[in-house]
Structures are given as structure tokens and as C-alpha cells.
Amino acid sequence: MLEDVITAYNEAVFDTDRERALKVIHDAVDRGVSPEDVVFKVVIPAIEQMIKSISESFDANLAQHFMTSQIAAEVTEEMLARFRKAPEVVGHIVIGTAQGDLHSLGKRIVIGCLKSLMIDVTDLGVNVPPEKFVDEAVARNAQVIGISAMMVHTARGENGCIMVRELLRKRGLEDRIKIIVGGAPYRYDLELYKTVGADASADDGITAGRVIAGLIKEVRR
Template sequence: MGNSEIRERLLKELNEGVVEYDEERVKKAALEVLDKGLNVYDAVMNGLAAGMEKVGELYDQQEYFVPELLMCADALYAGLDILKPHIRLEDLGDKPKGQVVIGTVQGDVHDIGKNIIKMMFEVAGFTVHDLGRDVPLEKFVEEQLRTDAEIVALSAMMTTTMMGMKKVVEMIKERNPNVAIMLGGAPVTRDTADLFGADGYAESAGNAVQEAIKMIGRLREMQNR
């Protein structure tokens, strides 16, 4: 079997392992990628991330629901944990990457959506600073200043905590107008994001996955050019 055939087979294994939330299958394929000395970033993007792209479609078609999404995410992480330490800087080339500060705002202990977005940023090669959940508002500002992250991603699942986002956007923009701020969560709409002065939004975990997948989709297109 030639290298390209091995590559195709392993990408398929990683892809299907994620879609079928089979952690063992993903781990086995990831280890074989290392063993065969294949391009690790290629395996992450065109194996694991491509699988998650399919998961997003299945979620959109209501074939998959949140329990399946979470298990697929676990399968993806099983592969990512093995592969990520072996990604070489030269594999990344000139592809966009950066730092993200992410967290769920104070008063909100729901973090499923945030964790899925975090995963997508990690897959895409970003350095993620995860503040967790129920995060005091000023902590986002402090962490952005400390890390000089280009993106701050805020999540709120409940209307009742969404208002906190507005304050964070104001505080960060006041200190550093160039930071891109993404808002996400069930109650957030495009209007709210605009009203709060944010740069982007995702309305739910599913929508956030779609948004993040689109972002990764664009990265894959660039990579494959």
C-alpha cells in the first residue's frame, strides 16, 4: 500500500470514528498516523475536523442531537490528544492562527456550547485560554490583556446572564478596540450582538458548531489550495 493509500485509509478511519463516536477507533488511527509518519496537521484537519463537519450536518438534519454531539466531541478529543503534540510549526505554514480567551459569563453554569467552540478553536490550531464557567466579567478583560489574545469568545445560555456580555464588550473595546469579540449561546441574536458592539455571534451550540465548522472549513480550503 502506498503512502497516499495509507493516508486515505487513516483519514477515513479518523473521520468515521468521530462520526460514529468510536473513541477507540479514532485513537488507533491517530497512533497509526504517527507510526507511519504522516502529516499530523493533515490528519487533524482532513480526518478529525472533516468528521466533525459531517457531525454538524447530521445535527442540522436532526439525525444527531446533543448527546451524539458530545460523544463525537469526545472521540475527536481522543484523536486530538494524541496528534496535537506532534503538529509541527511548519505544517501550519502561513495559515491563520492565534489566541482565544473563552468562557461562560458570570451567572451561567452551562458550558456545553462553550466547550464545543473551544474544541473547534483547538482543532483549528488556536491557543485557547479557557476561563471556564460562571466567570466574573472583569476576568475576561484581565485575561485578554494578559495574553494579548486576538479573540474573546463569550457564552451565555440564559437570557438572564446575557446582559453581562454587554459590559464585557464595552470593557474590552475601551481598552483594546482591535480585539474581535464573539458572542454565543441560546438567547443571543445577531441584533443583540450588534447592539452590544460584538463582532460575531452564534445563537446556539448547534449554530456555534456550524459557525466554527465554517471557519474550519475555510481553513481546510486554504490548506488544500
């Protein structure tokens, strides 16, 4: 049954047909597919596949990029609300997209995965100034700051992770708060996270959950 759902959803998303995509998902849930399976086995693989084909297509345009990510974000958010409740929280992360960067879909998917892995998340949104990452992490007693950056200049830039590291250092918070970064530029340059002063990076939400759980343990040790 899941195979049929995957095929029908992929076709609807490819046609940027929001209504049809939502109907496929709602019907699947009514027939017993879990919200977790919808996100991890249908939506995440579909968006990854779609993005790959969009990037490779000469006909790709920003409107199509935008619609594709909006459908996925909408389904993901709806399903997240139906995820099983976490009995015990592993720790807390504040996460946002770096200053100057408005890409939100990757971050949203990461948040969905983290919630399902029982990590408490505060979403700071997009275009987040470095000071806000640090202030909010302190205010919420978070063990980890997550920074998403989809463009090369926001991943490498002075107002992203580099400044967050600098602020943690100046305020003597480096033992209490760890930094994880993610986004396409870090996938293409595997050493970049170190260059910008992060403690770790992860390629997707599921790996991020594992790495963040490790960072939380490190802080609590």
C-alpha cells in the same frame, strides 16, 4: 491514504467507538500523516459532518452528542501537542466560553487552529464571567478576547459579550483589546456580533485565525 483514514475515522466516530477512532489516528500518524492533516482534514470535517447528522436525526440524544465531541476533543488535543512549533508568535488571545455556557468543543477546535497559525492562546475554560475575560486579557497583554457561545441566550445575554464590551469601554481599553465572538448563534444571525458589541465574528477556527491576525495588526498599528 488520507481518504481511507477519513472513512475509517468517520465510521469509528459514528459508532462512538473511542478506542477504534484513536487507533485509526495513531496508525495514520505512524504511517506518515501529519498531526496538522489529522486535525484539519480528518477531525474537523468529521465533527462537522457528525454534528450535522446528529442534529438532523430524531434519534439523537445528549449522550451521543457528548461522546462524539469527547472523542474529537481528545484526538485534537493529542495532535495539537505534536504540531510543529511556532517560530514567531503573531499575537495573543484569551478565549473562553461565555458565562452560563458549558459547550467547549468549538472553542477547543478554534484554539487548535489558532495555535497552528502561530497565535498564542490562553484558554479560560467554560462558564467564564465577563470580568475574567477582561482581567486576564490585561494581565496577559492580549490583543484579542475570544468569546464562544453556543446557545442563543449566552450569545445574546447581558453577561456575555455585551458586558465584556461595557467593561472595556469603562476601563478605556477599547483601542488596546478587540473582541471576536463565535458559535452557532452567530452563524444563524450574521448581524448578531455587532448587536452584542463584538468587533468581529468567524464561523470556524481557520477563518477565526485570519480575522484575529487582522485584529492584532489593528491594535498594533
